[in-house]
Amino acid sequence: MPARIDLPPSTRTVDFISDLHLCPELPRTLALLRHYLERTSADAVFILGDLFEAWVGDDAATLPFEADCVSLLAAAARQRPVYVMRGNRDFLLGPAFFQATGAIDLPDPVALHAPGLSAQPVLLSHGDALCLSDTAYQQFRAQVRQPAWQQAFLAKPLDERQAIGAQMRAASREHQRQQADTPHGQASAPVTYADADPALAQQWLAESDAQVLIHGHTHRPQTEHHASGWTRHVLCDWEVDHHQPPRAEVLRWSDRGFQRLDPAAA
Template sequence: MQPGSDTSAVALPVFYELAAPKGWRSIDFISDMHLSAALPHTVEAWAQHLRNTPADAVFMLGDVFEVWVGDDARQLPFERHCVDVMAEAASRRTLAVMVGNRDFLLGAQMLRACGAMALPDPTLLTAWGRPVLLTHGDALCLEDTAYQSFRREVRSDHWQQDFLARPLAERLAIAADIRRQSQQRHSFDGRVDADIDAGTAVAWLHALGASEMVHGHTHRPGSQDLAPGFKRHVLSDWDLDDAERPRAQVLRLSRDGFVRLQPTGATGPA
């Protein structure tokens, strides 16, 4: 789809707009850390980066946690540790959180506890005169119709109210069952081969007068043209506990543009 094309056939979401303060020098974007107690090296690298990055802000674009069953889970030992890490980081720099397909139940109580700012999906960020569209990315994987149907169901008020009304222990058991059953996991995450719909992504960008977007979800880090004049920057997933393929990456934006970096203080499995 070219600039100036008719986008009337594309259903546009409500876009949240955010302007970076003039004094900021850089912003870090990360996503898909899938934090859990089973990934100690990944958790430590994430914590070290939040504590030590020189960036003025860290924007986490979804799937911060492997699973999030409700904000009352923040009192559990592992989740409490993550709250403490985020609260410490938020006392030094701006911390913003966008929910993903794994942690879409992360809400206002958790954000208040860790001092983080909610980042609606999608958000148009303007920094140093540069408009950049931010999204987790799963809402744009339109070819995966089974996942989109599932996504609409679990994002509905009715489903969430019913699920959150269950005792915490029951919700944790349901989450553990989902992790054990690969077929359900694929339903929860979407197809592993799914990618965003380029035409719809360009329509979003065109409607906003932007030419670049940043997203996660697909675990395919890199920067590619979506169409002439329109580009996407895909974030890396993190797994520094994988001895065969350890991975973690930060995408940093400054006045000079985008650059990909290793997390500050990242270490892998022994």
């Protein structure tokens, strides 16, 4: 049974974002996030995983870029509740991160109850656990989510963990390049990942008594209505530094339903 989060009945506007992959190489993406968080009219903001390109332990917050991100989130969390879910890139976000930012640690998956917007909950996930066809990743995920593996990794010096993280990102980028199916001479296509398994998604929805699923991870932004009656909203990844056209989107839930908005105007 998925965990449960309850919002106050007064909540009227909820924003969902994911897959920002923040890192020093994406300064414009960070600037857009700053602009959005400082100006959004949302009553609550949910970040559904991969806020960071890599998070090698909470002591990374001593580094200049990560410290700036922590300060930004702390300022945002003083204005409205900010919920952060771990993704496949930042699964090592720990208690010190949440204490420093004031963000709320969000389980995966979780049933979000917002009685001011709907009588039924909405199911939230990063989405990577749903991608069963990516068997190599599922084996990796099972390994790195084990407490013993995490304890051993976090016991290494910070600079060594940074080097390991850089190697893992380089290997991931190579894998992404192999996945991309872009004809020579055309603009690069957005990287995509294995898609969510419909049967498992429907099982999770049934267990949470929900008919709406919101997730990220796959980099395939879409709204999909299934014949069995449930709806899936896949969040857009953010990349406004190098990708053409720039990619960034907020999914807003309000009394008007679900809308996809430009973060600069949300």
